[in-house]
Amino acid sequence: MMFEICFTRRYCMSHRLFNLKNSKCFVPHGHNEYVKVYLVSTEDDNLDGNTNMSNGFNALKETWHNWIDNAVDHSMQLSNIDPLLDYFKDNEPENLTHLLITPGDPTTEILAACFYAKINSFLQHDEINMRCIKVEIEETPTNTVIFSGDPQKAISRKDYEGPRVPWWMRPDMTINDL
Secondary structure, three states, X not given: OOOEEEEEEEEEEEXXXXXXXXXXXXXXXXXXXXXXXXXXXXXXXXXXXXXXXOOOHHHHHHHHHHHHHHHHOOEEEEEOOOOHHHHHHHHOHHHHHHEEEEOOOOOHHHHHHHHHHHHHHHHHHOOOOEEEEEEEEEEEOOEEEEEOOOHXXXXXXXXXXXXXXXXXXXXXXXXXXX
């Protein structure tokens, strides 16, 4: 017996795909996205007959929703090699915390893998006996990316400068390593 719990959160973002020169995605633009995370218990799912839940919903979603609402929402997502990073460093350093930086272009695919790693780091850090098994990000009403698997295999760190443990694997509220 296994229970699966799903949470959905909406956020606004902007990004540009730096490596797609001469395309409309090269120009900074935004989306209203929905992220769904699917959690399963890491322990025996026998209900205790009293509370009849594996974990309280608030405990499961509090850190995750806080991160989505206060770090990801209204972030600008950029590649780690995008020259716009230098602009922000030189002219708007106060806004660096609002930049979500990915290794390579900030596609929905890489975000799903990063989000998968991030929520699992939160769950483990908060000692919650559940793990994320799937992340879905709806970029538009007609485009959704679903990720499950090993984010370490999906996320290339080639040419990504940063700390040994990147932001997507740390249980903190960061979205970059600047």
